[in-house]
Amino acid sequence: LAEEIDSSQKVVELMQNLPQGYRTVLNLYAIEGYSHEEIAGLLGIGIGTSKSQLLKARNMLRGLLEKSIQKVNV
16 A cells, blocks of 8 residues: 555656646546546637647656656666
8 A cells, every 4th residue: 555655646746747738637637537628618728639638648647657667676
């Protein structure tokens, strides 16, 4: 359980490195449970923009996680 908490905290820390728009969409979609339609309405962006920012946020976060893991394993 402590390992899961450490992992969750690390993800939250890494999320802070995402551009604000990416972070906002990721948070609203993955954590808060909003749909792309709802996010678009809340942020005044298109549904396609919401989907695009979520994809870019996930890819960027994945890269940050991989770099973090590599640092630990070195």
